[in-house]
């Protein structure tokens with residue numbers, strides 16, 4: 001059974017392995033993903049801007065993680081920065097469990113909106129399907145944002161009025 005919990009500092013090596021193993025990110029994207037994990041799991045305790053939850057069976061290395069946080073210049077709008085599931089453990093519900101757990105935490109903190117950007121590249125189709133199955137709607141497209149032909153799509157979910 002998939003269990004989602006807060007990431008701990010001791011999860012850092014496993015999260016780095018997950019980032020390394022992810023097939024869709026380029027080296028710069030992987031470096032940014034690592035930076036956010038390091039910031040979120042730094043020595044000063046919980047980071048105000050970055051939260052990380054992991055999906056893991058008891059005692060097993062994490063199957064995936066989600067990094068998200070409140071958008072600093074808003075009241076109650078949150079962003080998902082990364083959600084990654086180990087390529088060998090996909091389609092088993094870990095991604096859905098991670099986003100649902102993030103939604104629960106955001107609701108508990110009176111969050112109103114959740115946004116996530118993704119790319120129109122074929123490699124990100126699973127990410128789009130994941131957000132759509134959880135009731136996110138595509139609300140904006142920036143043409144050629146990542147590079148010519150690779151558009152940015154923003155998915156949106158309303159948590160309260």
Ligand SMILES: CC(C)(COP(=O)(O)OP(=O)(O)OC[C@H]1O[C@@H](n2cnc3c(N)ncnc32)[C@H](O)[C@@H]1OP(=O)(O)O)[C@@H](O)C(=O)NCCC(=O)NCCS
Pocket residue numbers: 022023024081082083084085086089090091092093094095096097118123124125126127128129130131133
């Ligand atoms: C996107 C990602 C996190 C999904 O994780 P996952 O654990 O495989 O997703 P789940 O098993 O929870 O799938 C939930 C639902 O999403 C949809 N979905 C997920 N992967 C899909 C795929 N490859 N094709 C079609 N639908 C898919 C389905 O509706 C699925 O429900 P179902 O299995 O009951 O049909 C994973 O594919 C991944 O790590 N991709 C690479 C990193 C990435 O693109 N991250 C997002 C941008 S930061």
